[in-house]
Amino acid sequence: MTSTDAATDGHEAAVLLERTRTAVNPRLRDTVESLPGSIRRVAMYHFGWEHADGTPAAGSAGKAIRPALVLAATRALGGDPPQAVRAAAAVELAHNFTLLHDDVIDEDPTRRHRPTAWTVFGTPDAIVAGDAMLALALRLLAEDRHPASAAASARLAACVIELCAGQQADCAFERRGPQEVTLDECLAMATAKTGALLGCACALGALYAGAGEETAAAMDAFGREAGLAFQLIDDLIGIWGDPQRTGKPAGADLAAYKKSLPVVAALNSGTAAGAELAELYRRPMDPQAVRRAADAVDRAGGRDWAQLQAADRMSRAVQQLSRAVPDLAAAGDLLSLAEFVTRRTR
Template sequence: MTESTTASLAEADQRPAGTLERGSSIATDTDSRPGPFDGHEAVAILERARASIDPELRAAIESLPGSMRRIARYHFGWEHADGTPAAGNAGKAIRPALVLTTAAALGGPGARAAAVRAAAAVELVHNFTLLHDDVMDRDTTRRHRPTAWTVFGDTDAILAGDALQALALRLLAEDPHPASAAAAARLAACVVELCEGQQADTAMEGRGPAEVTLGEVLAMAEAKTGALLGCACALGALYAGASAADAEAVDAFGREAGLAFQLIDDVIGIWGDPSRTGKPAGADLAARKKSLPVVAALTSGTPAAVELAELYEVPYDGGDLEPTVLAVERAGGRDWAQGQASDRMARAMQKLSRAIPDPEAAGGLLALAEFVTRRTS
């Protein structure tokens, strides 16, 4: 953990929400910036989490019927479309890392080891949402390869996603740990919230550019993204035997960090490098999605907001997206999203300090939170 991170946590509870100390290592630009945060600690945490949960994931997926097993293996990058072995990208494992790191922070190494099945369950739920989101959004690329629905069809991809959700709850139902029942209930409630957020997201696509408020899109983002990150932290707290107050505090930390994550994800979706993101540039703009930077731009009251609204009123015809990108930027959407991500990170640090006031104990969680707000893909 860097010195700046340690100092930031120690001082977080003394600063108003939305402020960061001058020279903070938290940055939200999609370009790499020099600074005290280098991401090495977070990368190590993520790699360790992936190594811990993969055996559980593979064992769970092996229990699926053949057709769904094949789709799941493809989606996780373990197989090619023809069923031959692959060494693909299964994702960053941010959510299971939050489960395991929270458990360790509140209960030590033993709690971390006990929470591996819960961490795998969270990762299964996350991938259930990805399979379904790709179908609903008609996204054709994920993790640098064709999405599952483009390879296997809508129906099979949806059913594979359903199966992953069922596997997640089965992992917890079969876990003898005393916290497993509470964890299963919490994860199930989170899935309902995720569905609520996705429904709100898709409903917004059918509304005009002037009909969506910034408050609505922030609430949608918390439900779609923040809820699962918060739940991951809460499950870690449950498996550590932490108090209800501490579980709620780390849940709030995860939610705020999740909003920061989504803000940066939306920035990357517009200005990111496709060679790093694994997705085509401007896909959200082409789909006329009401992403956070876009809605901030549309509600800015600037001349560029009027221009953007006019562009968004017309379905994308396959032409140049650059005028739309420039309109979002000129209307302040990018600057707002980056500033809001910093604000959410400050709030996350405040919430975390209530449950884990010791900077050393909280270091892994802070490293992960910084990592997701400095990522470029």
């Protein structure tokens, strides 16, 4: 993988993220605080700025990877990052809108180590707060007087539609049998659900640097490919991650019958091990079955495939980045962030 020493140790990315939070969080928080009464409470809780009873909380609003990509893309193309802070906040709002609604839809009980908003405020309030956060994201851009704001709004709105399609596909896949999801469908879903917003963040940063459509598209592709690499690695960790480092039991994704990318690759491999995995996915999953399933994914080639795909996606990402930023020295921050997201849970 192409990388500098500074990028690989993750320190540079950590500094970038910290700097991004300092630059973007005040704007993000002001914007969220502008929401009407009860919706504001749900949103403030979701971001970790308030407890359920409305008292202040010290929690952070997330790592700010997407806002960092916006600002880094602007900087890489010679733009002025402070001018893109509003766009960075808009992307983070859109991201958090998806988290609120996904938690409702998936009935997830925890998010960032706290009870999810719907478990605290009820499903109706969580749906409505998510709606308002989406509208707020697009309002932030529409009210921006930067010349790029209209193009940025259009891109973010289109991206949200893609995120919705990804979430919808994800739910639909869960209802299907183990061998009824193709690898192409699964890759398309991961691209829509994970890659699209990372790509959009990079594209918005480009637009706010005054870049044209072609450069914005290359930046978008960079973020997408990096996002897909992240998803592949995250999926590998969901099976073979070290419980001590991930905080989850070994094979957590298998125990939950998740149709993650290595699993779908194995199921579609046409191998005996793939058939064995399909059979295991139809039966109750005890720790021994989890171990057997992990082994079956490996023997069916799912592990190797995902590792190669991840490397391939990262190299495509860098290729796209070099199209957008011919002087790769200027793209150091973007590379650091891309490597950070693809290794953050290892």
